[in-house]
Amino acid sequence: MTLQEKLLEVKELKTYFMTNRGVTRSVDGVSFTIEHGEVLGIVGESGSGKSVTSYSVMGLVDEPGEIVGGEILFEGKDLTKISKKELKKLQGNSISMIFQEPVTSLNPLLKIGYQISENIILHQSMNKRMAKQKSIEMLKKVGIARANELYNAYPHELSGGMRQRVMIAIALSCNPKLLIADEPTTALDVTIQAQILSLMKNLRMDINTSVMIISHDLGVIAELADRVLVMYAGQVIEEGNVFDLFKSPKHPYTLGLINSTPKITDTKELLDSIPGTVPGPSEMPTGCRFHPRCKFAMKKCVNHEPFLQKLSSGSKVRCWLHEEKEVNIVDESE
Ligand SMILES: Nc1ncnc2c1ncn2[C@@H]1O[C@H](COP(=O)(O)OP(=O)(O)OP(=O)(O)O)[C@@H](O)[C@H]1O
Numbered sequence: 235m236t237l238q239e240k241l242l243e244v245k246e247l248k249t250y251f252m253t254n255r256g257v258t259r260s261v262d263g264v265s266f267t268i269e270h271g272e273v274l275g276i277v278g279e280s281g282s283g284k285s286v287t288s289y290s291v292m293g294l295v296d297e298p299g300e301i302v303g304g305e306i307l308f309e310g311k312d313l314t315k316i317s318k319k320e321l322k323k324l325q326g327n328s329i330s331m332i333f334q335e336p337v338t339s340l341n342p343l344l345k346i347g348y349q350i351s352e353n354i355i356l357h358q359s360m361n362k363r364m365a366k367q368k369s370i371e372m373l374k375k376v377g378i379a380r381a382n383e384l385y386n387a388y389p390h391e392l393s394g395g396m397r398q399r400v401m402i403a404i405a406l407s408c409n410p411k412l413l414i415a416d417e418p419t420t421a422l423d424v425t426i427q428a429q430i431l432s433l434m435k436n437l438r439m440d441i442n443t444s445v446m447i448i449s450h451d452l453g454v455i456a457e458l459a460d461r462v463l464v465m466y467a468g469q470v471i472e473e474g475n476v477f478d479l480f481k482s483p484k485h486p487y488t489l490g491l492i493n494s495t496p497k498i499t500d501t502k503e504l505l506d507s508i509p510g511t512v513p514g515p516s517e518m519p520t521g522c523r524f525h526p527r528c529k530f531a532m533k534k535c536v537n538h539e540p541f542l543q544k545l546s547s548g549s550k551v552r553c554w555l556h557e558e559k560e561v562n563i564v565d566e567s568e
């Protein structure tokens with residue numbers, strides 16, 4: 235494999251849930267890539283399909299969900315087509331995941347050290363002694379000072395921030411090529427959040443892991459990501475490098491997300507929130523899925539679904555405003 239080759243290439247992924255109320259198109263034709271060592275951020279409101287995208291890549295979609303279309307190429311191998319056994323080998327080895335809630339991800343009955351060592355032994359050819367050594371090394375790496383002592387602690391003896399560090403240690407203990415972090419800091423308080431983010435930044439430098447970080451918090455994304463994917467109602471509606479996306483968002487939804495995020499310099503008491511909510515499966519609008527909430531909506535938007543087009547800047551946007559030429563959208567209510 236050459237280094238230029240993309241680590242992950244997701245093409246037209248469709249993951250649907252077949253419920254008795256109908257079919258939920260949670261991920262509906264999503265495409266993106268992650269390069270070696272790159273951090274891709276995924277943002278979007280609740281219900282936009284961020285977690286289902288990450289679960290699909292990890293092979294964790296269960297009934298009533300199903301990947302009904304598309305490809306997930308990891309180092310060129312389609313994960314939707316490989317056997318369960320092969321997939322299991324990749325999970326926790328080449329691809330690791332950190333979930334939102336560390337309390338539910340650690341086994342409360344087993345000591346921390348055992349849980350890390352067990353993962354190392356499962357995925358690498360190491361004996362118990364070597365695995366213990368590596369576990370302690372990993373605990374130190376994620377900033378746990380009394381690593382030798384904490385190796386023998388149970389999860390309930392640790393704070394939420396510490397438990398999340400342990401989860402990161404487990405996720406990184408096999409030097410994964412790809413780390414998927416789904417809202418890794420949401421359950422933590424702000425100071426611990428900042429520590430965990432800076433930790434993830436350092437570790438990425440350290441072992442050149444590619445990261446897919448999911449958050450509804452634009453601050454977290456701005457801090458960590460190189461490139462950002464904005465999702466809405468199961469689709470990618472904008473993609474660009476982190477600097478361009480925050481400086482000059484092209485999609486009205488991205489602009490809305492940015493305007494509804496508090497900034498330190500904000501003097502306004504009320505932030506502009508986007509009116510309405512992400513549409514549910516039975517109320518998917520015709521045309522542009524965002525049109526009932528969009529203040530720029532035109533006649534065309536009601537019946538014609540925009541495609542994801544590439545702009546000269548290299549960004550991508552799914553919006554008719556940019557059909558003929560790239561424009562800078564300005565929110566006049568500002
Ligand atoms: N097990 C399931 N059964 C039925 N529908 C599901 C299931 N899991 C997810 N969905 C639906 O898929 C859609 C996308 O959900 P997803 O969890 O990916 O959203 P999200 O962007 O991660 O939101 P959040 O920010 O709240 O985590 C939602 O409409 C959700 O109801």
Ligand code: SF4
Nearest residue numbers: 522525528535553554
């Ligand atoms: S296509 Fe139309 S409705 Fe959709 S975001 Fe663009 S302007 Fe708004």
Ligand SMILES: [Mg+2]
Nearest residue numbers: 284285286416
């Ligand atoms: Mg989620």
